[in-house]
Amino acid sequence: MAADTLAGTFDAAVLGAGAAGMLVALAAQARGQRVLLVEPHASAASNFAISGGLFPAAGSRLQAAAGVHDRPEDWLRDLRAFAPEGAVNERIATAVAEALPRVVDFLLDEAGAPVRFLPDTVAPGHRTLRFHSVQPASGAAFAAWFRSAVQARPGIVYTPRRALARRAGEGFELDWADGSPPARARALVLAGGGFGADAAMVARHIPAMAGALHNGSATNDGSTVALGVAWGAALWGMDGYQGQGHTNPGGATRLGMSIPPLGGVLINRDGQRFVREDVGPSALAAHVLAQPGGVALEVFDAAIEAQLGNASAYQAARAADQVLQADTVEDLAAKAGVPAPALRRTLADVAAWAALFADGTQAALHAGDTAGEDARSQAGAAAGKGRDRPEADPLGRERFPRALQPPYRASWVTGALSHTQGGLLTDADGRVLGPDDRPLPGLYANGGCAAGLVARGGEGYLPGNGLAQAFGLGWRVAQALA
Numbered sequence: 001m002a003a004d005t006l007a008g009t010f011d012a013a014v015l016g017a018g019a020a021g022m023l024v025a026l027a028a029q030a031r032g033q034r035v036l037l038v039e040p041h042a043s044a045a046s047n048f049a050i051s052g053g054l055f056p057a058a059g060s061r062l063q064a065a066a067g068v069h070d071r072p073e074d075w076l077r078d079l080r081a082f083a084p085e086g087a088v089n090e091r092i093a094t095a096v097a098e099a100l101p102r103v104v105d106f107l108l109d110e111a112g113a114p115v116r117f118l119p120d121t122v123a124p125g126h127r128t129l130r131f132h133s134v135q136p137a138s139g140a141a142f143a144a145w146f147r148s149a150v151q152a153r154p155g156i157v158y159t160p161r162r163a164l165a166r167r168a169g170e171g172f173e174l175d176w177a178d179g180s181p182p183a184r185a186r187a188l189v190l191a192g193g194g195f196g197a198d199a200a201m202v203a204r205h206i207p208a209m210a211g212a213l214h215n216g217s218a219t220n221d222g223s224t225v226a227l228g229v230a231w232g233a234a235l236w237g238m239d240g241y242q243g244q245g246h247t248n249p250g251g252a253t254r255l256g257m258s259i260p261p262l263g264g265v266l267i268n269r270d271g272q273r274f275v276r277e278d279v280g281p282s283a284l285a286a287h288v289l290a291q292p293g294g295v296a297l298e299v300f301d302a303a304i305e306a307q308l309g310n311a312s313a314y315q316a317a318r319a320a321d322q323v324l325q326a327d328t329v330e331d332l333a334a335k336a337g338v339p340a341p342a343l344r345r346t347l348a349d350v351a352a353w354a355a356l357f358a359d360g361t362q363a364a365l366h367a368g369d370t371a372g373e374d375a376r377s378q379a380g381a382a383a384g385k386g387r388d389r390p391e392a393d394p395l396g397r398e399r400f401p402r403a404l405q406p407p408y409r410a411s412w413v414t415g416a417l418s419h420t421q422g423g424l425l426t427d428a429d430g431r432v433l434g435p436d437d438r439p440l441p442g443l444y445a446n447g448g449c450a451a452g453l454v455a456r457g458g459e460g461y462l463p464g465n466g467l468a469q470a471f472g473l474g475w476r477v478a479q480a481l482a
């Protein structure tokens with residue numbers, strides 16, 4: 001890095017070039033700010049790059065163009081309904097909700113990002129289709145677009161180095177390990193991600209996930225959380241986290257969140273269902289970990305798989321040979337190593353509930369097609385052959401969109417910690433606050449190192465909360481910096 005590119009005083013220095021930092025850098029630069037963007041782990045994948053790359057933007061113009069009526073307040077209602085009582089970070093929630101459609105406008109009109117609405121991405125807890133991403137819909141593609149955009153903007157100096165930031169007068173100075181002269185900035189934005197990779201911090205703040213598989217980035221080491229705390233910041237919601245109950249053992253791949261909403265179910269090694277699968281991927285993690293061996297078999301069928309063509313996480317799992325294929329229940333039981341009678345009973349119950357609850361499935365059951373044969377026999381086995389069958393799912397699931405039919409698909413999953421949600425307390429503009437609620441001068445935070453949208457465990461994490469906060473709060477930070 002030539003010393004002269006670092007000369008003068010930057011309007012803002014941003015620590016971390018993940019989702020949070022790159023959004024702030026681009027949006028601040030678009031408002032005429034000169035930005036220094038510092039990334040010490042440039043060759044490692046950030047959580048953004050590992051993520052599904054899916055963000056909600058209720059009320060975006062892309063959604064409207066696709067005929068979906070949605071508003072920020074509808075997303076807020078879903079956010080609050082999904083979270084435990086009193087666990088929503090109301091300091092930022094409304095600001096984030098209202099910012100997200102503007103983030104879409106900014107990305108399309110000013111940043112030139114190939115953002116699109118995803119008409120086929122269903123997600124637990126969301127009343128309507130409201131996810132956006134790039135093509136292909138993946139964090140890797142989205143992060144790659146951002147990385148080349150921040151590197152191309154003349155007003156952004158991107159440096160792949162570690163900086164030691166310290167306060168200097170009214171602003172900040174950043175020292176470099178190679179001894180080159182320090183850089184100066186009027187404001188500092190902390191955007192180094194959460195603390196999921198710091199096992200000691202996880203054990204202290206989220207004991208339920210101590211020792212659990214972490215399928216997020218090793219770069220999320222809590223270092224920018226610690227920096228904010230050292231300067232007097234308060235913390236909020238440190239027990240909140242994003243779990244992942246659809247993670248293939250080992251953590252290299254995952255199935256994504258769409259299989260249960262499309263009709264998939266989870267069974268344990270005994271062939272029994274153990275959870276209402278529509279709790280959402282985050283809450284699911286703890287339920288799966290509580291099963292024998294800490295694993296579960298996610299069971300679905302080829303018709304569901306056919307709807308996952310754009311689901312990049314699922315396609316990666318499929319390519320990594322994580323998905324079993326079977327033509328019959330017995331074949332599936334043998335391949336998965338679960339008891340066939342239990343599996344058959346479970347699928348028969350699912351077929352019966354699908355017939356009761358889902359109009360579409362009822363139609364399929366009576367359509368007379370050969371593909372429906374197995375489903376009809378399952379439903380018959382459960383409903384008409386004398387075995388006691390509860391009228392409703394004892395686990396509380398209300399929607400079974402379809403009776404699973406051959407050919408079947410299945411994949412072993414476990415529970416993982418993806419991303420921590422607690423962090424530095426901020427106001428709705430991302431200003432870092434002290435314990436007395438007063439802003440620490442010149443200091444901002446967003447993304448994983450800042451307090452997220454929902455605290456208290458993993459069950460209140462509504463899919464998309466991570467990028468919603470990183471982008472929505474990041475957009476607010478950029479406006480506040482100007």
Ligand SMILES: Cc1cc2nc3c(=O)[nH]c(=O)nc-3n(C[C@H](O)[C@H](O)[C@H](O)COP(=O)(O)OP(=O)(O)OC[C@H]3O[C@@H](n4cnc5c(N)ncnc54)[C@H](O)[C@@H]3O)c2cc1C
Pocket residue numbers: 015016017018019020021038039040041042045046047048049050051052053054055163191192193194215216217219220221223224242244418419446447448449463464465466467468470
């Ligand atoms: C498996 C998985 C799937 C996910 N899927 C989704 C999804 O589909 N939708 C969604 O909304 N959210 C999802 N998330 C969450 C989402 O990835 C995060 O909310 C988001 O990436 C947070 O952005 P961030 O910039 O804070 O963190 P990151 O994207 O991780 O970026 C942080 C950056 O800071 C750098 N850094 C670390 N320490 C320092 C330091 N001291 N100084 C400077 N830089 C530093 C890191 O190297 C990294 O590049 C997922 C997460 C995981 C793990």
